[in-house]
Amino acid sequence: MRTRKIRVLIVDDSAVVRQTLSEILSSDPEIEVIGTAGDPFVATEKISEQAPDVITLDIEMPRMDGLTFLQKIMAQHPIPVVICSSLAEEGAQSTLKALEYGAVEIIAKPRLGSKQFLEDSRITLCQAVRAAAEARVHVLQPSRAVQPKLTADVILSPATQAMVETTEKVVAIGASTGGTEALKILLEALPPDSPGIVIVQHMPELFTRAFANRLDTQCSITVKEAESNDTVLRGRALLAPGNHHLLLKRSGARYFVELKDGPLVCRHRPSVDVLFRSAARYAGQNAVGVILTGMGDDGARGMLEMKQAGATTIAQDESTCTVFGMPKEAIKRSAVDKVLPLQAVAGAILACAR
Secondary structure (H helix, E strand, O other): OOOOEEEEEEOOHHHHHHHHHHHHHHOOOOOOEEEEOOHHHHHHHHHHHHHOOOOEOOOOOOOOHHHHHHHHHHOOOOOOOOEEEHHHHHHHHHHHHHOOOOOOOEEEEOOOOOOOHHHHHHHHHHHHHHHOOOHHOOOOOOOOOOOOOOOOOHHOOOOOOOOOOOOOOOOEEEOOHHHHHHHHHHHHOOOOOOOEEEEEOOOOOOHHHHHHHHHHHOOOOOOEEOOOOOEEEOOOOOOOOOOOOEEEHHHHHHHEEEEEOOOEEEOOOOOOHHHHHHHHHHHHHHHEEEEEEHHHOOOHHHHHHHOOOOOOOEOOOOHHHOOOHHHHHHHOOOOOOOOEEEEHHHHHHHHHHO
């Protein structure tokens, strides 16, 4: 258990953004903002004076860009970093690169003037900082006030029964902090004829498309950002777009996906619980549920519903998780059939989907 507040350093060239982030984070009783910096050079001085537990970092800054600064941090003295970026599609690739360099999370900068967006941002930002404080970070190798949590009931009413078995299997995957790298490792291990996959990764809108496109170039299977009415096909993974819930649906023998707006569920949109509940309802014993690294309990209730509907359920083990929170919560609810290291999950999926 943490005995003191999480110390945060905010690094952003905009004074308005620094003030907004400070106010948001300071509203959380578990977090203390120990300083702000307008560029990486000032940030370096602040770090030498008092080491933070977490850094929030912008990418585009004067004198030294955020990516270069991140590489220096992770190569010398790793500190959990949350990338706080503008919602700009053209900058998504650079921001995703930050995850490869060791950042643990991407969040969108709060938009001023929108009360609901600011409130959602407060929940997301504070959750990201708490997750980062628990994350395992490693030296970069040279080669490379608590808000009430809504349940899936607000998007999809509880299932009454599962669908009968068909010949087609479908895989539902949920991930959060550390999930971008975990998904890359998992999906790269799957062959082109793998069963259809639907994925929720907690990530802001616009960045999910860039992330899906990057995975598509790295994997044997096809990966795309999901659109409403996309068919779930063998050899293809559909990734929930940021800021939209993703539901699995079924019409006859055809599985397809539906995107829905709505409130945050378990403090997230998209929510893993929403995806898993829909998989329990429409796929039942034809489904395989996988919960990967991440903080919090999003997905735990939905995974239990999947198991009760006859699905096979798999959780990533603690030793390979960046943050063990989500798998741990699912395991505590007796919702998991198998607990496996990340490298063994792809084989287990294929064995279950035969």
